[in-house]
Amino acid sequence: MKKNKYVKGDYNTFSVSAVKRIRNLEEQLYNHLKEEYPGAYVNEDQFHLRQSFTLQTYKRRKNLNKELLSEINKLNLESLASEDKINLRILRDYVKTFVRGHRWVMYGALNPFNNLEGIYSTDLEHLPVQIYEQVSLMRKAIRLKRTNHLSSMVNVIERLQNDMNLHLSPFLSRNNSSIAQRSFQDKGILRQVQMAYEAFVELKSFLVNEYIPATRKATGLHSMRNGIGYYKACLKFHTTSDMSPDEAHVTGLDEVERIAKQINKDQQFLMVRDVLETVNDTLLDTVFYKLQKPKVTLLPIVDGKDLSLGSYRSNVFYINVNPSINRSSLLTIPLVLHEANPGHHFQNSYAFSRNLPRYRQNIFHTGLHTVPFSYPTYTAYIEGWALYAEYLGSEMGLYSTVYDK
Known part of the structure; x- marks a missing residue:
């Protein structure tokens, strides 16, 4: 029986060299991001440094990434094991998205x-x-x-x-x-x-x-001039697909209609903290076997003009305590699942605990206004996971009626 040359410990010399080169390029990208966008990494404290906002800087960043992409493209996918192929594809797409987005630097940026x-x-x-x-x-x-x-x-x-x-x-x-x-x-x-x-x-x-x-x-x-082209570029950035604006619009309307049919404002109000503790303490094991259950900090939103139900950032789940905000159980439970565990917090904590390249372990924010001239945030994946987490409420027994589901 022929032995698989990609089994760990049995790489040929070229593939070992390629893997090492990938790691070096990943680390090079991470250091570049920290230097060019201080404070953009959620888990890195660099707000004492200054981020530059000039067209000359934007062009220099594009050229640096273009050089990095050239080095990435020299690597041969076929010489790599399955996991390393994935790492290389992600790295290539990450940098390529940024370089491609420079075409639109004279718009949102x-x-x-x-x-x-x-x-x-x-x-x-x-x-x-x-x-x-x-x-x-x-x-x-x-x-x-x-x-x-x-x-x-x-x-x-x-x-x-x-x-x-x-x-x-x-x-x-x-x-x-x-x-x-x-x-x-x-x-x-x-x-x-x-x-x-x-x-x-x-x-x-x-x-x-x-x-x-x-x-x-x-x-x-x-x-605005060529605004439709700009919109399509932003849509591709967020979805990583070639979906047309009309297709995205129809998909959005269908999803809104689906969710609207499930709304029942007469459901009993459940406190966010109670739901969060229930999920953390007893229910995550039913959907994620033997995975560490990351704790999340719960803090109130004190801005009375903030109309959002809640949000998540840097291991903290912010919940709006304004009494005028509708927090029925139908809204509260999906919100907790979406923002905390097993949603964004679980997703980010898991990535940070794994042996991933550092540029992928940390959440990276350069600003929404620069899209599509930005590194990809893979919005469809990030928010798609959080939406999937809402559906897991059924498997965890949190939705008591068909209307809740």
């Missing part, structure tokens, strides 16, 4: 501010330069008539003012003679606070007087 995103650094020293670069990009978007839609800027000014009042204004108040302020003065930090505050003021003035008046009024990306 010119608009770093919206109602979900904005300041990308918490370091006072770097804030003024970062804001200056972002304003330069947005002025370019105005000239090209590729700004955000007006609805994308809702509450942006208010949020910016709140950040100024909360993080900067107290240290600049003449009535503040605290020891902390004097300590900042001694260290020269107070000057950095002043410069950051002035940059915020200029940014606010720009947004109010220039950018928001220039936002697109017509709905849909088709209102």
